[in-house]
Amino acid sequence: xxxxxxxxxxxxxxxxxxxxxxxxxxxxxxxxxxxxxxxxxxxxxxxxxxxxxxxxxxxxxxxxxxxxxxxxxxxxxxxxxxxxxxxxxxxxxxxxxxxxxxxxxxxxxxxxxxxxxxxxxxxxxxxxxxxxxxxxxxxxxxxxxxxxxxxxxxxxxxxxxxxxxxxxxxxxxxxxxxxxxxxxxxxxxxxxxxxxxxxxxxxxxxxxxxxxxxxxxxxxxxxxxxxxxxxxxxxxxxxxxxxxxxxxxxxxxxxxxxxxxxxxxxxxxxxxxxxxxxxxxxxxxxxxxxxxxxxxxxxxxxxxxxxxxxxxxxxxxxxxxxxxxxxxxxxxxxxxxxxxxxxxxxxxxxxxxxxxxxxxxxxxxxxxxxxxxxxxxxxxxxxxxxxxxxxxxxxxxxxxxxxxxxxx
Amino acid sequence: xxxxxxxxxxxxxxxxxxxxxxxxxxxxxxxxxxxxxxxxxxxxxxxxxxxxxxxxxxxxxxxxxxxxxxxxxxxxxxxxxxxxxxxxxxxxxxxxxxxxxxxxxxxxxxxxxxxxxxxxxxxxxxxxxxxxxxxxxxxxxxxxxxxxxxxxxxxxxxxxxxxxxxxxxxxxxxxxxxxxxxxxxxxxxxxxxxxxxxxxxxxxxxxxxxxxxxxxxxxxxxxxxxxxxxxxxxxxxxxxxxxxxxxxxxxxxxxxxxxxxxxxxxxxxxxxxxxxxxxxxxxxxxxxxxxxxxxxxxxxxxxxxxxxxxxxxxxxxxxxxxxxxxxxxxxxxxxxxxxxxxxxxxxxxxxxxxxxxxxxxxxxxxxxxxxxxxxxxxxxxxxxxxxxxxxxxxxxxxxxxxxxxxxx
Numbered sequence: 001x002x003x004x005x006x007x008x009x010x011x012x013x014x015x016x017x018x019x020x021x022x023x024x025x026x027x028x029x030x031x032x033x034x035x036x037x038x039x040x041x042x043x044x045x046x047x048x049x050x051x052x053x054x055x056x057x058x059x060x061x062x063x064x065x066x067x068x069x070x071x072x073x074x075x076x077x078x079x080x081x082x083x084x085x086x087x088x089x090x091x092x093x094x095x096x097x098x099x100x101x102x103x104x105x106x107x108x109x110x111x112x113x114x115x116x117x118x119x120x121x122x123x124x125x126x127x128x129x130x131x132x133x134x135x136x137x138x139x140x141x142x143x144x145x146x147x148x149x150x151x152x153x154x155x156x157x158x159x160x161x162x163x164x165x166x167x168x169x170x171x172x173x174x175x176x177x178x179x180x181x182x183x184x185x186x187x188x189x190x191x192x193x194x195x196x197x198x199x200x201x202x203x204x205x206x207x208x209x210x211x212x213x214x215x216x217x218x219x220x221x222x223x224x225x226x227x228x229x230x231x232x233x234x235x236x237x238x239x240x241x242x243x244x245x246x247x248x249x250x251x252x253x254x255x256x257x258x259x260x261x262x263x264x265x266x267x268x269x270x271x272x273x274x275x276x277x278x279x280x281x282x283x284x285x286x287x288x289x290x291x292x293x294x295x296x297x298x299x300x301x302x303x304x305x306x307x308x309x310x311x312x313x314x315x316x317x318x319x320x321x322x323x324x325x326x327x328x329x330x331x332x333x334x335x336x337x338x339x340x341x342x343x344x345x346x347x348x349x350x351x352x353x354x355x356x357x358x359x360x361x362x363x364x365x366x367x368x369x370x371x372x373x374x375x376x377x378x379x380x381x382x383x384x385x386x387x388x389x390x391x392x393x394x395x396x397x398x399x400x401x402x403x404x405x406x407x408x
Numbered sequence: 409x410x411x412x413x414x415x416x417x418x419x420x421x422x423x424x425x426x427x428x429x430x431x432x433x434x435x436x437x438x439x440x441x442x443x444x445x446x447x448x449x450x451x452x453x454x455x456x457x458x459x460x461x462x463x464x465x466x467x468x469x470x471x472x473x474x475x476x477x478x479x480x481x482x483x484x485x486x487x488x489x490x491x492x493x494x495x496x497x498x499x500x501x502x503x504x505x506x507x508x509x510x511x512x513x514x515x516x517x518x519x520x521x522x523x524x525x526x527x528x529x530x531x532x533x534x535x536x537x538x539x540x541x542x543x544x545x546x547x548x549x550x551x552x553x554x555x556x557x558x559x560x561x562x563x564x565x566x567x568x569x570x571x572x573x574x575x576x577x578x579x580x581x582x583x584x585x586x587x588x589x590x591x592x593x594x595x596x597x598x599x600x601x602x603x604x605x606x607x608x609x610x611x612x613x614x615x616x617x618x619x620x621x622x623x624x625x626x627x628x629x630x631x632x633x634x635x636x637x638x639x640x641x642x643x644x645x646x647x648x649x650x651x652x653x654x655x656x657x658x659x660x661x662x663x664x665x666x667x668x669x670x671x672x673x674x675x676x677x678x679x680x681x682x683x684x685x686x687x688x689x690x691x692x693x694x695x696x697x698x699x700x701x702x703x704x705x706x707x708x709x710x711x712x713x714x715x716x717x718x719x720x721x722x723x724x725x726x727x728x729x730x731x732x733x734x735x736x737x738x739x740x741x742x743x744x745x746x747x748x749x750x751x752x753x754x755x756x757x758x759x760x761x762x763x764x765x766x767x768x769x770x771x772x773x774x775x776x777x778x779x780x781x782x783x784x785x786x787x788x789x790x791x792x793x794x795x796x797x798x799x800x801x802x803x804x805x806x807x808x809x810x811x812x813x814x815x816x
Contacts, residue, residue, distance in 0.1 A: 086731045121731025228736065230735065317811075323529025323530035326529065327639050329464060331462045339463055356497060357495060357530070400807075
């Protein structure tokens with residue numbers, strides 16, 4: 001189940017010069033599916049990564065951070081089916097063994113390999129299976145492989161998430177292609193589940209870091225399915241420098257801003273795709289909070305609404321039970337909150353005006369909005385000029401079913 | 409559905425001298441059930457109340473606070489079926505009209521009446537129905553009516569919640585009887601859904617306030633079903649002074665402490681009954697967090713676990729998917745968190761020891777604990793001596809069903 005989320009077509013996804021992807025089936029959780037992706041980066045590539053803020057971060061996250069400090073990444077190794085999280089010293093050794101296996105196969109150093117894992121937490125990674133499948137992935141390396149890679153990294157996702165865009169910079173056509181996976185345990189915190197975005201543009205490291213950080217703040221860090229921040233989140237942005245543009249070395253330049261806009265669009269579409277494919281989702285909900293003192297308090301109100309199980313189940317039922325939205329706003333703990341200034345819209349229907357029930361609201365008007373698959377809630381706090389937006393989905397029987405049966 | 413929660417028997421509930429309760433059927437949400445309770449307090453009664461901290465508090469909460477400041481409460485009027493929340497000025501007028509109707513009937517002043525409502529949010533209170541049923545409730549006033557009152561205040565509760573205890577003070581037998589309602593929108597914040605506890609002891613106002621505040625902190629403020637703080641929460645403690653004890657006027661006296669212990673026990677049992685009867689609950693879960701720097705951080709970790717939809721659905725499935733507990737702890741945002749000091753138990757089975765997977769853990773041991781109806785999670789943070797406990801329940805299909813169909 002997913003909300004207005006068409007599957008990407010193979011032909012929509014553009015190759016990025018300097019990036020090759022190889023796919024294999026290691027049989028990590030189940031057989032008969034691909035679950036291993038090796039990504040090869042040209043030597044000219046600049047790479048930026050943001051990781052989960054969860055303190056119990058997974059072994060591959062710890063190791064990827066360390067390797068990134070030691071060497072310039074040349075390979076990314078991604079597996080689905082097992083998160084290698086909560087696996088202690090043995091898990092760290094497993095991640096190291098996988099990187100060593102890649103190094104042996106590619107004649108590179110092991111710290112040029114960044115490992116990423118996603119799937120069940122608390123089970124040891126089957127290193128032997130991965131090592132056995134690695135040569136297949138290596139053999140399969142090719143530029144035109146984003147479609148299969150986007151499928152291989154899926155776990156409870158029902159639709160693959162990948163997109164390409166192009167932009168003119170310095171008279172050159174620059175291509176950006178990104179993919180992501182994620183459906184549950186989604187409330188990214190400085191990163192998302194797993195996302196890989198690549199461009200052939202030449203971009204200096206600090207500019208690339210800034211672009212990634214800002215793009216994530218406006219996309220992956222504004223979505224939530226269930227409030228559960230993953231142990232394995234990571235978002236990688238790679239710039240191969242294979243296009244003919246002059247290296248972008250100033251974040252304020254027109255070139256940097258052009259590239260940034262495309263990367264934000266791709267990030268937002270991937271982030272929203274994760275919500276549209278949220279576990280059990282039947283509705284896609286945009287929560288806009290405006291007129292706040294600062295964006296932080298706007299976000300706080302938006303997330304309180306987005307995480308309320310009562311709001312989420314009312315959306316599942318298409319029930320305009322707006323009292324639950326109001327109750328969530330009321331418990332969102334913002335300072336010196338004056339509810340007589342609050343106005344709330346469900347779609348374009350005003351439900352609360354200056355803290356009072358809107359006089360022209362009718363249940364029929366509310367029902368019309370709730371019957372849609374995509375719904376916007378707008379809250380005006382009436383105390384400033386800041387605003388922020390969060391995207392989420394509803395809570396359905398299937399969310400419970402998927403998560404009750406996940407390991408069976 | 410509820411977890412190990414026997415229904416109270418009529419004969420278990422002891423009358424409190426100085427308190428009479430009258431029940432009626434006003435047909436507020438449905439016919440064929442009782443939904444109105446009038447409680448009459450003897451003039452000698454001292455009354456203490458704590459209310460919800462939700463900024464969007466309901467009209468009856470606003471009015472009860474005001475009346476409490478103006479006069480000594482003589483009547484409590486409680487209705488189920490409609491929360492009179494999110495109803496603006498009209499809702500406030502409705503609550504006032506109900507109090508006036510009680511005043512007229514009883515020849516008392518309207519500010520001696522405290523109104524309480526629980527049920528659907530955002531619909532106007534049917535004042536006429538309530539006024540019409542009030543004489544029935546007034547006629548029905550009697551001391552031996554706690555059993556029927558506990559049933560009349562129920563909404564999505566499946567089991568009535570009421571209990572009596574006795575304690576010797578000054579050589580006199582003091583009786584305490586309490587009742588509560590609540591099942592969803594439960595994460596009380598300085599109060600609970602609705603709870604009424606009465607004693608015949610003579611207690612001075614400030615001592616009563618302290619007893620109530622402390623008892624609530626150890627009971628209703630330590631439970632959560634879904635993290636949603638209600639707009640209507642209130643907990644009332646009444647001391648009628650009809651027993652022969654000397655008025656308790658020192659919180660540190662043996663008498664005050666004896667009474668306090670009984671009230672804490674009753675509060676905890678009622679609070680736990682709310683969790684056991686949590687919407688769709690199939691498991692009762694106690695989360696103990698120990699060895700913290702202060703109780704605040706222990707509570708923060710406990711609530712993060714208790715609110716995790718992934719933890720709650722794993723409990724529903726009796727799945728020892730402990731990685732989800734670990735992920736919740738990891739995102740609980742406590743400062744300078746060193747996971748190498750963390751130890752976690754599921755029941756008496758150690759699952760994580762010093763941040764590493766426990767070497768003697770087996771899936772079979774974890775499964776045995778998860779198969780129980782009542783489960784304890786213990787987290788040792790290894791950084792101090794503070795501890796705190798929170799009670800919660802699992803997340804089931806029925807939680808979604810109940811809240812998707814609530815208004816239909």
